[in-house]
Amino acid sequence: MSRADTAMDHIHNLYVMQLQILDLLDRELSTPEARREARAQIKEFQHLLRLADWRYMGGEDVLESLKSLPVELEQKLKPR
Numbered sequence: 001m002s003r004a005d006t007a008m009d010h011i012h013n014l015y016v017m018q019l020q021i022l023d024l025l026d027r028e029l030s031t032p033e034a035r036r037e038a039r040a041q042i043k044e045f046q047h048l049l050r051l052a053d054w055r056y057m058g059g060e061d062v063l064e065s066l067k068s069l070p071v072e073l074e075q076k077l078k079p080r
Contacts, residue, residue, distance in 0.1 A: 007053045014048040014057075014066065021045055021069045025076060035077055042070045 001009075024038050049070075054063040 004056070007056045010048060010051045010053070011057050014045070014052050017041065017045045017048060018066060018069065021073055024073055025069075029077060038073060038077055042073055046070055 020041055024041060027034070029035050029038050049063070049067060052063060052066075054060045057063060
């Protein structure tokens with residue numbers, strides 16, 4: 001697998017996880033299991049963000065906007 005293929009694979013996985021994160025933002029996360037799942041998704045998403053090469057995803061601004069998603073989800077998970 002070439003370097004470009006690997007980079008594109010990371011980007012693809014990142015965009016799939018983006019949809020999952022957006023779904024979690026819309027769902028009720030009141031059960032401990034749902035909160036655990038959400039935190040696991042955040043961890044995996046942040047790992048993929050570190051691997052992602054912004055040159056394959058449309059620019060640094062796209063990467064920066066994706067970095068805000070885990071922050072939003074963490075805010076939702078904080079106890080009130």
